[in-house]
Amino acid sequence: MxxxxxxxxxxxxxxxxxxxxxxxxxxxxxxxxxxxxxxxSLVFIVLASLLAAVFFGQSSNTLVVIVAAGIGAYMALNIGANDVANNMGPAVGAGALSMGSAIAIAVVFESAGALIAGGDVVKTIAKGIIAPDSLPTAQVFIWAMLAALLSAALWVNLATWVGAPVSTTHSVVGGVMGAGIAAAGFAAVNWPTMTKIAASWVISPVLGGAVAAAFLWFIKARIIYQPDKIAAARKWVPVLVGIMAGAFASYLALKGLKKIIKIDITTSLMIGAAIGIAIWAIMIPVIKKQSEGLENRNKSLKILFGIPLVVSAALLCFAHGANDVANAVGPLAAIVQASQSGDFTHAISIPLWVMVIGALGISFGLFLFGPKLIRMVGSQITKLNPMRAYCVALSAAITVIVASWLGLPVSSTHIAVGGVFGVGFFREWDATRRMKKARIDVPTLPEQPTEERRRRKLVRRSHFLTIIAAWVITVPAAALLSAAIFTVISLISG
Incomplete structure (x- = not known):
């Protein structure tokens, strides 16, 4: 060789x-x-516990607060993994945002909402579900909040794993209720509040779906089915963007800025109307310029809805961060206050370090685990384009305003997912209607076989049934889990 x-x-x-x-x-x-x-995630939970040890200081309850901070961080991670998908899913499914861009925007706006305007919902989480004075001691109250936080986190984690977007608010509510019943019996629960929350299971998705379907019908009738789509878009897209701007201005004034300034429903609507008219006037020349040279087809319309959809998703994230961060840090803040002062019957104040844990946890959870649920909401329930996704985002803002005006507690998760269902079912109805009309106009068209009609359904029934089932059992499941955890903690500590 x-x-x-x-x-x-x-x-x-x-x-x-x-x-x-x-x-x-x-x-x-x-x-x-x-x-x-x-x-x-484990590193973040450990760091959150260390942060609690540094800021809380030495006392007889330091170990409890450290454990609670770790569980609060775990809950925040789960909120980021599950809840934020409802805001970003439609934009990603419609192709207006890539997964990376959606996560980056959501992280910034969720954190901003949590740190700037978060914390108002905490008093409801810690005080509105069970009567604190029905619990015998501060220690029992602390154990109840700890059990509620852990049970809610475990339930949301399970829901994310099976691919079901559930309400983290309802998970915490169920956790607090279950621990309260285990600690002080059924009389401790504020049943009128719980009845309203149960009613919101039906009201939230139905209202969200109806509003989204109504806007999609309007867009189809006034723009998509018009002979000159571009001319119709120049007229109506500025109006729709103005409605969106007004709705979000009212939404943020009413729900997102309570920590900074207290605004009633009438004032928020006036603010929304003023901003909506201003944005409508600004968008007329913008849409006119953007539509120059576009072909007269549906694909061209997607370009005109792209930016409004991205902006609406960012604003939804801000409002979500302002409200739902309380689901992670509400019970934690209550534990911190009760541990420091022994007072668990008065208003809860949230230390900054607790808010930071909530904001960072939501961001990490979204970044690490969010894509699964974003894909589910954005593309696996029904096919979305920018017009349909825009209707979902708009319905979320409008439905929350209407619900606040009527005094109904609603879930942002249920509204957003209900909006996706509403858009999908409307498309099914509209497609069937147009097919029947086509057969009347052209009698020779054959009737579709039953199997073919079933295959052409535009909403995936398996996902629909899974999500509805998860919604229905969220409160009782979290409550039972919380009661069991509270019982175990009581036995260990007693």
């Missing part, structure tokens, strides 16, 4: 070995990838 042959053989062997090493590295990376999210 010549030297050249020998060298060639060695090089070939080396290439094979390097190839095996490369494949091994790829396989190792693939195997390790599922552990990255849980690993980072």
């Amino acid at each position: 010549s030297n050249n042959d020998f060298e060639a053989g060695n090089l070939e062997t080396l290439d094979r070995d390097l190839g095996r090493l490369s494949n091994l590295e790829i396989a190792t990376a693939y195997a390790a990838r599922p552990m990255v999210g849980p690993g980072i």
